[in-house]
Amino acid sequence: MSLDKEKDILENLDEENKENQKNNIDSEADEKETEKVKNEDGNCIGCQEREDNKDESEEIEKYKKEIEEYKNKYLRITADFQNFKRRVEKEKSDLYKYGSEKIIVDILPILDNLERALQSAEDAEDNKGLRDGIEMVYKQFKDVLQKHGLEEIDCLGKEFDPNCHHAIMQEECEDKQSNSIIEVFQKGYKLHSKVIRPSLVKVAK
Structure with missing residues (x-):
């Protein structure tokens, strides 16, 4: 074989090696690009990001609902405490008065x-x-x-009031207004405006 022919063969082999190396480099680049686009599960990274954002939104909504529930619970507890406080204060006041x-x-x-x-x-x-x-x-x-705090109930000549008076008799009286008190058998009393004993009275018909 002549030297020129051998030289041509070597040049052809060299060209083939260069072409193969270039193809290998391009193939590796394509694989790396593909790996960038896909994750380990073979899913699209953009799709995965959207899924992650969706999960985060759902998580945020969940926390918002929990916060709202805790807020409402706090408001209810606060209102109950205020009612309890007012009730205790009233009971203390009533205990002092009565x-x-x-x-x-x-x-x-x-x-x-x-x-x-x-x-x-x-x-x-x-x-x-x-x-x-x-x-x-x-x-x-x-x-x-x-x-x-004791107060006598003034009732003689007044209109009968079942909250303050207890009628034990009725009598026809033409010169008296109907349902007016014409006689007191026993005085009635209040303690700080609360009736503790009603008056025993006679009422005109």
């Missing part, structure tokens, strides 16, 4: 007896000293009770 109610109710019959004793003493002219003594005790006793 804590003495039971003992005052028990004392009222004594006040009634002092009034009866005073009326009896007024008829006895020779017992002026006794009458004055009873009147003084009665006045002091009543002043102390009034100081603690």
